[in-house]
Amino acid sequence: MSAAVLRAFMQVSLIDLDGEDSRLDKLQAASAALADEFAARPITMAIPALAAILGDDDKNPADAFDDAARAIGNHWSTYQSVFRDGKANTLYRGVALQALVTAIESQPSLGTAVALLMRNFVTAVELGKYAKAIQLLVDAAEAALAEERGALAVPAQGVSTELPNVVKATKIDRAQLLKRIEAAVGPHNRAGTAGDNPNPHWSNVGPPWIHDFSDRLAPIIADYIDFAIAEAARFDDKNQQGVANSITGLGAINPAIQRSMRLLWWRQSLYSESADKSYRELGAAEAVIRAVADLAGHLPDAYERAVDALLSETILALGLGNDAQGIGAIQAADAPARAALDGRLAFQRPAGLVMTGVLQKDGAVPICAPTLTYQGWAVWLLRELMAVRAVQEIQRATEAEDAADE
Numbered sequence: 001m002s003a004a005v006l007r008a009f010m011q012v013s014l015i016d017l018d019g020e021d022s023r024l025d026k027l028q029a030a031s032a033a034l035a036d037e038f039a040a041r042p043i044t045m046a047i048p049a050l051a052a053i054l055g056d057d058d059k060n061p062a063d064a065f066d067d068a069a070r071a072i073g074n075h076w077s078t079y080q081s082v083f084r085d086g087k088a089n090t091l092y093r094g095v096a097l098q099a100l101v102t103a104i105e106s107q108p109s110l111g112t113a114v115a116l117l118m119r120n121f122v123t124a125v126e127l128g129k130y131a132k133a134i135q136l137l138v139d140a141a142e143a144a145l146a147e148e149r150g151a152l153a154v155p156a157q158g159v160s161t162e163l164p165n166v167v168k169a170t171k172i173d174r175a176q177l178l179k180r181i182e183a184a185v186g187p188h189n190r191a192g193t194a195g196d197n198p199n200p201h202w203s204n205v206g207p208p209w210i211h212d213f214s215d216r217l218a219p220i221i222a223d224y225i226d227f228a229i230a231e232a233a234r235f236d237d238k239n240q241q242g243v244a245n246s247i248t249g250l251g252a253i254n255p256a257i258q259r260s261m262r263l264l265w266w267r268q269s270l271y272s273e274s275a276d277k278s279y280r281e282l283g284a285a286e287a288v289i290r291a292v293a294d295l296a297g298h299l300p301d302a303y304e305r306a307v308d309a310l311l312s313e314t315i316l317a318l319g320l321g322n323d324a325q326g327i328g329a330i331q332a333a334d335a336p337a338r339a340a341l342d343g344r345l346a347f348q349r350p351a352g353l354v355m356t357g358v359l360q361k362d363g364a365v366p367i368c369a370p371t372l373t374y375q376g377w378a379v380w381l382l383r384e385l386m387a388v389r390a391v392q393e394i395q396r397a398t399e400a401e402d403a404a405d406e
Contacts, residue, residue, distance in 0.1 A: 002105075003028045005098040008133040014090050018082075026076040031095045034071040035102035040398045042110045042391035043347050046103060049096045050114060051352025053134075054125045055367040057089050061351070065092035071099070097133055101140045109394060111144020112302045113387040120354075120380050124368045148302035172224060184216035262298050263307070267314050273297070274340040284320045285333035288374050289358075291315060292381045293340040301390035308379045315375040324371045330358050330381075344385055346392050355384040 006027055009015040017023040038046035045067060052064035069088070072079050072095055083091045104111035118138050127134050183195030186202045186209075199216055201209035270279045272290045279287045295311055316322075342349075342359050349356035349364075357366040358381065372380060 002102055003031075003098065005101055005133050005136050006031070006094055008136060009090070009094040012129060012132065014129060014133075015094055023076065023082075026079075027072065027091075027095055028098075030068075030071040030075045031098035032102060033074065034068060034095065034099035035106070037067065037071075038099050038103040039107040039110060039394070041395060042103075042107070042113060043350055043388060043395045046100060046110055046391075047113065047117070047350040047388070048352060050100060050117060051350065051367045053093050053096055053100075053130070054121055054127075055352065057086070059365070059367075065089060065096065068092040068096045068099075071095065093130065094133070097130075097137055101137050104137075104140045104144050107391075107394060108144040108148055109301070109390050111141040112148050112390040113141075114138075115141035115145040116383040116387040116390070117353075120370075120383050121368065124370045145302050149304065152300055152302065172227070177220070177224065180220050181217070184213055184220065259298060259300075263295075263310060266295065266298065267310060270314065270317065275337070279314075279318055282337075283333070284374055285330050286337040287318055287320065288315060288330060288378045289333050289337040289341050289381070292378055292385060293337075293344055295382060296344050296385055296389070299386065301386055303386060308382070311378050311382055312375040315378045320374045322373050324373055325377065326371050327354065327357055327366070327369055330377050331361050333358075341381070341385065345388055347388070347395055350388065353384050353388075355381055355388075 003024060006015065006024065010017065010024075015027075017027075038049065048064075049067065052060050055064065069092060072091065079091070080088060100110075100114065104114065114137065118134075118141060122138065179189075179195055182189040183198040185199060187198050187200055188194045199209065199212050201212055203209050203213075271277070272279050272282065272287075273294050275282060275286070275290050279291060282290060291311065291314060295307075295314075299307060338359050341355075349359055351364070352367045354366040354368070354370065357364040370376075370380065
């Protein structure tokens with residue numbers, strides 16, 4: 001059972017167990033139990049726990065660490081007598097962080113979600129004394145995302161990647177052609193051998209030879225011209241079909257090629273499918289939110305970093321300006337635009353995310369309030385959206401099991 005995060009807390013004196021290994025064993029057991037819950041309920045438990053870990057104690061809701069406290073209490077009923085005066089929150093953070101790292105080991109999709117979220121938060125939240133321990137979480141999450149990305153690149157089973165052989169040209173039988181021409185020229189060849197059905201006349205007899213020669217040579221020429229045309233047609237058909245099969249095979253072997261084509265079309269057209277109009281016809285906030293919603297429809301959950309740059313360049317191409325904006329500028333988007341973004345999610349947005357503050361507007365307090373350019377806002381929202389989407393199926397399965405048990 002891993003305890004790397006807990007040991008990191010101990011190394012910088014955030015947690016003091018007075019040298020009692022039994023206390024560490026209890027915290028390990030508590031984090032393992034909490035990890036099982038995080039893996040099963042990533043949206044309602046794991047992501048809010050990450051938000052609580054990164055948030056300030058004076059801004060976190062009162063119940064931010066209730067799950068961690070419950071898990072610790074189940075294995076160490078007297079821990080509160082040891083951790084007082086704010087130390088309990090540090091303990092909760094340590095156990096919750098350890099639980100997240102452990103949960104990622106069994107649920108890589110949670111790692112994808114955490115990696116995307118931390119790419120945002122690591123630039124906007126002061127990690128302070130928790131930086132070393134949080135880096136362990138980031139490393140585990142990024143490794144899980146890389147694993148998920150690698151799985152997407154595996155060729156489809158049963159599809160051959162070998163290109164078909166190109167048809168090679170067939171040469172004319174020159175010896176046979178020579179025999180036919182010699183037979184048309186006269187009674188025998190240079191060696192005195194008569195050909196197959198030879199011309200009975202020699203050229204010096206005048207018209208009889210000319211007429212017979214013409215009648216005999218014309219079919220020879222026609223036969224070989226017909227042969228050449230037929231072979232060329234056969235070669236073209238097979239070679240072109242080979243190219244077509246190769247292109248079709250590439251599409252089946254690597255679906256990412258098809259996705260790349262869709263992304264390029266989206267980038268070049270600057271057309272919003274959700275709004276049914278060009279992004280240039282939308283207000284700044286609407287364009288940002290619609291672009292995120294539209295782009296998400298073309299992406300796997302574990303998408304490559306280059307997509308962030310693609311989205312950023314798309315927003316820059318709209319000429320919205322490069323001034324930094326607060327969250328209020330994005331919250332000002334009209335209801336249909338926000339509904340398009342919300343429609344990409346199957347569950348309630350987790351508390352603490354900036355996206356939740358954008359969609360909910362009132363009563364949602366993000367763990368941080370970044371000031372970003374419009375392209376920066378687009379990338380931030382895309383990461384949060386894809387993070388939640390990465391774990392939706394896990395949450396759906398858990399809720400279905402809960403409903404079946406009732």
